[in-house]
Amino acid sequence: MKILGIQHGGHDSSYSVLEDGKIIICEEMERIDRIKRSNKDAFQYYLDRYGDVTDVDYIVTIISNVLSSYPKSLYDMVLLDKEIGDKTIQVGHHQSHAANAFYGSDFEKALIFSVDGGGWDNINDFSVYKFPPMENPSQIMFSGMSPASFTVWLGEGNKINPIFHGNYPNVGPVWNSVTQNLFGLSNGQEGTCMAMAAYGSWGKFYNTKNFPEINETLNSEQEKFDFAHDLQTWTENLVRETMSKYIHKYKINKLCFTGGVSLNCVLAGKIQEWFDVDLYVPPVPYDGGLSIGAAQLLYHHFMDAPRSNDISYRTPYLGNSYTKKSILDSVNGYSDLINVENVSLEEIITLLDNQKIISIFSGRSECGRRALGNRSIIGDPRQPQMKDMINQKVKHRQWYRPIAPSILRECVSDWFVRDVDSPYMNVAIEFKSDKKTIVPAVVHKDGTGRLHTVTEELNQPYYNLIKHWYEYTGVPIIFNTSFNDREPIVETPENAIDCFLRTEIDYLYFLEHKILITRKDIQ
Numbered sequence: 001m002k003i004l005g006i007q008h009g010g011h012d013s014s015y016s017v018l019e020d021g022k023i024i025i026c027e028e029m030e031r032i033d034r035i036k037r038s039n040k041d042a043f044q045y046y047l048d049r050y051g052d053v054t055d056v057d058y059i060v061t062i063i064s065n066v067l068s069s070y071p072k073s074l075y076d077m078v079l080l081d082k083e084i085g086d087k088t089i090q091v092g093h094h095q096s097h098a099a100n101a102f103y104g105s106d107f108e109k110a111l112i113f114s115v116d117g118g119g120w121d122n123i124n125d126f127s128v129y130k131f132p133p134m135e136n137p138s139q140i141m142f143s144g145m146s147p148a149s150f151t152v153w154l155g156e157g158n159k160i161n162p163i164f165h166g167n168y169p170n171v172g173p174v175w176n177s178v179t180q181n182l183f184g185l186s187n188g189q190e191g192t193c194m195a196m197a198a199y200g201s202w203g204k205f206y207n208t209k210n211f212p213e214i215n216e217t218l219n220s221e222q223e224k225f226d227f228a229h230d231l232q233t234w235t236e237n238l239v240r241e242t243m244s245k246y247i248h249k250y251k252i253n254k255l256c257f258t259g260g261v262s263l264n265c266v267l268a269g270k271i272q273e274w275f276d277v278d279l280y281v282p283p284v285p286y287d288g289g290l291s292i293g294a295a296q297l298l299y300h301h302f303m304d305a306p307r308s309n310d311i312s313y314r315t316p317y318l319g320n321s322y323t324k325k326s327i328l329d330s331v332n333g334y335s336d337l338i339n340v341e342n343v344s345l346e347e348i349i350t351l352l353d354n355q356k357i358i359s360i361f362s363g364r365s366e367c368g369r370r371a372l373g374n375r376s377i378i379g380d381p382r383q384p385q386m387k388d389m390i391n392q393k394v395k396h397r398q399w400y401r402p403i404a405p406s407i408l409r410e411c412v413s414d415w416f417v418r419d420v421d422s423p424y425m426n427v428a429i430e431f432k433s434d435k436k437t438i439v440p441a442v443v444h445k446d447g448t449g450r451l452h453t454v455t456e457e458l459n460q461p462y463y464n465l466i467k468h469w470y471e472y473t474g475v476p477i478i479f480n481t482s483f484n485d486r487e488p489i490v491e492t493p494e495n496a497i498d499c500f501l502r503t504e505i506d507y508l509y510f511l512e513h514k515i516l517i518t519r520k521d522i523q
Contacts, residue, residue, distance in 0.1 A: 001019065001020055001057050001058075001299065001303070001305070002017065002018070002019045002020075002055060002056050002057050002058075003017070003018045003019070003056070003057060003058045003059075003060060003295040003298055003299055004016075004017055004046065004053060004056045004058070004059045004060070004295070005017075005018065005060050005061070005290075005291035005292060005293075005294040005295035006042050006043050006046075006059060006060070006061040006062075006071070006074060006291055006294075007042065007061075007062055007287060007288065007289075007290040007291040007294070008039065008041065008042055008043070008061070008062075008071045008074075009062055009093075009287070010039060011037040011038075011039055011187070011188070011287060012028065012030070012037050012038075012039075012286060012287035012288040012290075013028070013029040013030075013038055013039050013040050013041070013042045013071075013288075014026060014027060014028045014029060014042055014288045014289070014290070014291045014367075015027055015042040015043065015045070015046050015291050016291040016292045016294075016295055016318075017295075018292075018295035018296060018299055021299070021305065021306075021308035021310055022308065022310045022312050023292060023295075023310075023312035023313065023318055024312075025318060025319070025320070026284070026289075026291065026292055026318040026319065026367045027042075027045075027319060027320070027367075028284075028288045028319075028367060028488075029041075029042050029045065030288075030488040031319065031365065031488050031489065031491040032045065032491070034487055034488055034495075035488070036186075036188060036487065036488055037187065037188045038488075041071040041072065041073050041074075042071065042291070043059075043071045043073050043074040043077075044071060044073035047073065053084065053087070056087065057087065058087050058088075058089055058298060059074070059084070059087050059088045059089070060088075060089045060090070060091060060294045060295055060297075060298045061074065061088065061089070061090055061091075061294065062090070062091065062092070062093055062096055062119075062290050062294055063090045063091065063092050063093060063120050063121060063122065074088070089298060091294050091297050091298065092119075092120065092121030092122060093119025093120050093121055093290065094114040094116075094119050094121050094148060094151040094153075094165070094259070095121055095160070095162075095293075095294075095297055096290045096293035096294040096297055097114040097116070097119070097151075097258045097259050097285070097289070097290065097293055098112045098114050098151070098153040098155070098160050098256070098258065098293070099160060099293040099294070099296045099297035099300070099301065100258060100282050100284070100285070100289045100290070100292050100293030100296060101114070101256035101257070101258035101280060101281070101282045101285065101293075102153070102155035102160055102256050103158075103293075103296040103297075103300055103307065103308070103313060104280070104282045104283075104296075104313050104314055105155075105254070105256055105280035105282075106280075106314075107155065107254040107256070107278070107280065108156070108157065109154075109155065109156045109157075109252060109254060110154075110155045110156075110252060110254035110255060110256050110280070111152065111153070111154060111155075111163075111246055111247065111250055111252050111254070111255050111256070112152070112153035112154070112155050112160065112255075112256040112257075112258065113150075113151070113152055113153075113243060113246075113255065113256070113257050113258070113259075113262075114150075114151045114152075114153065114258050114259040115149065115150050115151075115169075115171055115172060115239070115257075115258075115259040115260075115261040115262065116149060116172045116259030116260035116261055116286070116287075117149060117172040117173055117175075117176045117260055118147050118148065118149045118167075118172065118173060119147065119148065119149075119259075119287075120146065120147050120148075121146060121148065121151075121162075121165060122146075146165065147167070148165045148166055148167055149166075149167050149169075149170055149171070149172045149173055150164070150166060150167065150168060150169050150170070150171065150172075150242070151164060151165045151166070152164040152165075152246050154250070155256065157307070158300040158301065158304065158305065158306055158307050159300075159301055160297070160301055163246065164246070169238045169239065169242050171235050171238060171239060171261050172259065172260055172261050174231070174235075175190045175193065175231070175235070175261070176190070178193065178227075178231055179192075179193055182218065182227070183218075183224060183228075190260070190263070190264070191263065191369075192398060192401065193228045193231065193232075194228070194232065194264055194265075194266060195398070195400055195401050195402055195444075196224060196225050196228035196229075196400060197225070197228040197229045197231065197232035197266070198229075198400075198402075198444055198445040198446040198448075199222075199225040199229075199400055199445055200222075200225035200226040200227070200228055200229025200230070201225075201226055201229060202229060202230060202233060203230070204223075204226050204227075204230065205226065205227050205230040205231075232264075232266065232267075235261075235264070235267060236266075236267055236270060239261075239267060239271070240270075240271075240274055243255075243271065243275070244274075244275070247275055247277070253275075253276070253277045253278060254277065254278050254280075255271065255275070255277045255278070255279050255280070256279075256280050256281075256282075257271065257279060257280070257281050257285070258281065258282055258285040258289075259285060259286070260285070260286045260287070262281050262285040262426070263285060263286060263369060263426075265425070265426055265427050265428040265450045266428045266446075266448070268281055268426055268427045268428075269420075269427040269428045269429050269448070272418070272420065272427065273418070279427070281424065281426035281427070282424070283315075283316035283366070283367060283368045283370070283372075283423075283424040283426075284316070284367045284368040285368075285426075286369070288367070288368070289367070289368070292318075296313075311457075311458075314423075315458055316366045316367055316368055316370070316372050316423070316424055317363060317364040317365070317366055317367075317372075317374060317458070317459070318364065318366075318367045319364050319365030319366065319367055319491065320364060320365055320491065320492075321363055321364040321365075322492065322493055324512075324513045326493065327361075327493045327510055327513060327515065328515075330492070330493035330494050330497060331493070331497070331515070331517065333494070334497050334501070336520070337501060337519065337520055338497065338501075338517050338518065338519060338520060339517070339518045339519070339520055340515060340516070340517060341515075341516050341518075342514050342515060342516070343509070343514060343515075343516035344514060345464065345465060345468055345514070346468065347516075348465070348509055348516075349465075349468050349469055349472050351506070351507060352378070352379060352380050352469060352478065353380065353472065353473065355379070355380055355383055355386070356379070356506040356507060357377060357378075357379050357386075357389065357390065357393075357394065357504070357505050357506045357507075358377070358378055358379065358505070358506060358507045358508075358509055359376070359377045359378075359483050359496065359499070359500055359505045359507070359508045359509070360373070360374075360375075360376050360377075360378060360462075360465075360483070360508075360509050360510075360511045361374070361375060361483070361490070361493065361496045361508065361509070361510050361511065362374045362461050362462065362510070362511035362512050363459070363461065363511075363512060365489070365491055366489070368424065369482075370404075370424060370425040370426075370452070370482070371480065371481065371482035371483055371484075371489050372406075372423070372424065372425060372452055372459070372462075372480075373406060373452075373454065373459050373461075373462030373465075373480065374459070374462070375482065375483040375484075375489050375490050375491075375496075376406075376462075376480045376481065376482065376483055377390065377394060377480070377481050377482070377483050377505060378406070378465075378478045378479060378480055379441070379478065379479050380441070380478070380479070381405060381439035381440075381441045381442045381475065381477050381478060381479040382438060382439055382440070382441070382473070382475060383440075383441055384440040384441060385441075386403070386441035386479060387402070387403050387441045387442075387479075390403060390479075390481060393503065393504035394485060394503045394504055394505055395481065395484075395485060395486070396485060396486055396503075397486070400445070402442075402444045402449075402450065403441060403442055403479045403480070403481045404425055404442060404449065404450045404451065404452055404479070404480050404481065405439060405442035405449045405450075405451050405452065405477045405478075405479060405480070406451075406452040406454050406462070406466060406477065406478050406479075406480040407451055407452070407453060407454065407466075407476055407477045408453075408454055408463070408466055408467065408470060408476040409421070409423075409453040409454060409455045411470075411476035411477075412451070412453055414432075414435075414476075415431060415432060415435045415476070415477065416429045416430065416431055416432060416449070416451065417429065417430045417431070417432055418430075420451075420453070421453055422450075422451045422452060422453045423452070423453050423454075423455065423458060424452075425450055425451070425452040427450070427451070428444070428448040428449065428450045428451075429448060429449065429451055430446075430447050430448050431443055431447055431448065431449055438475065439475065439477050439479075441479050442477065442479045452480055454466055461511045461512055462511070465478075465511065466478055483496065483499065484499060485499055485502065485503050487499075493510075496508060497517065500517065501519070
């Protein structure tokens with residue numbers, strides 16, 4: 001059984017292929033056209049890449065408020081080719097978020113919270129719908145469709161069923177509005193607001209339950225920090241109050257958290273602490289992961305296939321990989337600008353110890369917002385100036401943006417106040433007090449770190465690198481930030497070389513093949 005999932009609905013377009021309980025690939029279109037949160041036609045891209053869909057059993061896509069938001073290529077295929085049309089199925093937005101979270105977890109039974117800016121589901125029975133060809137799709141809305149920004153589901157076995165579907169709490173829409181209208185940032189930069197919150201103080205703006213309706217003029221950077229702090233506090237209080245009702249009612253200590261709001265790693269870390277629960281946040285919880293969830297939903301919930309134990313359900317490394325030959329071919333295209341040499345891992349460790357900034361490229365690209373060792377920029381976390389150097393010279397972003405610690409999973413309890421799994425960098429946890437001064441580059445203003453726990457099973461090359469660093473320095477942590485500069489994370493070897501050359505990264509290292517790239521000293 002081969003299922004093609006398509007996400008296309010305004011932003012974060014992607015496609016995924018699920019075959020017999022294994023995720024074969026997930027590609028986000030922003031990695032292809034290099035436009036953040038791209039709405040590139042993922043179905044057309046699939047056709048261009050693979051030729052046709054004759055070997056696909058079902059094409060599953062996400063319900064939207066109007067048919068015109070679907071990719072024109074898919075709509076045309078339905079109209080022109082009955083065979084393709086019969087293959088095409090629709091499922092709900094939050095349904096797909098919930099599926100992506102629950103089926104990726106190892107929970108037999110769990111409460112699932114899908115919280116984001118908004119999405120459409122069929123509130124009548126949450127069933128599967130054939131894609132209906134219509135003469136005037138831009139004017140016809142789906143019967144029974146309802147938007148929501150906060151939904152709750154019960155996952156059990158291979159089924160997920162709705163508990164609540166509504167627009168309160170309206171956390172996602174508020175963050176979208178504040179990010180764009182108050183702070184003047186682009187949609188998708190809510191993480192910047194979260195970083196600002198750590199530098200604010202409580203109370204100036206938080207004086208009513210109607211907090212998000214306050215229309216303020218922020219005249220200084222500190223006022224922006226204070227507003228962000230109160231926004232974060234309002235969010236935490238509202239989510240805690242709402243979640244507690246369902247947790248106490250259903251008495252389930254396994255939670256899945258998904259949707260765009262779950263990218264708030266501070267909130268995710270506190271949910272674990274508040275409720276003393278096992279929490280799972282998938283690697284692609286925002287809309288880019290809907291193509292995965294839609295395919296999983298069709299396969300498990302509606303077709304009754306048993307849950308999958310395949311590693312593809314719990315790895316973020318679902319993108320493309322590149323052969324040594326393709327890497328060398330790319331490198332040769334820049335021969336007038338770069339030097340190439342084979343360098344051992346031990347030599348890389350020495351460079352890190354000498355305060356060099358190194359970008360690494362390895363294996364399959366990560367899906368999701370977080371770079372997790374395959375398309376990352378790394379450095380020495382013991383050097384306090386490293387964060388400022390990265391933000392100023394490489395990322396060209398706000399000074400207060402934090403850098404994450406990648407840590408060997410077996411060492412978490414020695415460095416953080418709680419022993420947690422965080423393989424997708426989805427929770428922020430407080431450092432132990434005696435460790436904060438050892439790795440100042442990765443300790444945020446509030447004493448937390450958005451940790452990335454690294455295991456040999458999920459990423460052996462990156463694990464080995466940190467292991468060597470640990471043996472050399474006694475510190476099982478390196479700092480890790482995404483390999484990009486105000487653009488989507490690099491995807492191809494060409495993307496990597498381009499980013500390296502136009503920033504002040506010291507070295508580019510193709511980790512699997514031990515190929516080191518440096519700049520030529522051109523006069």
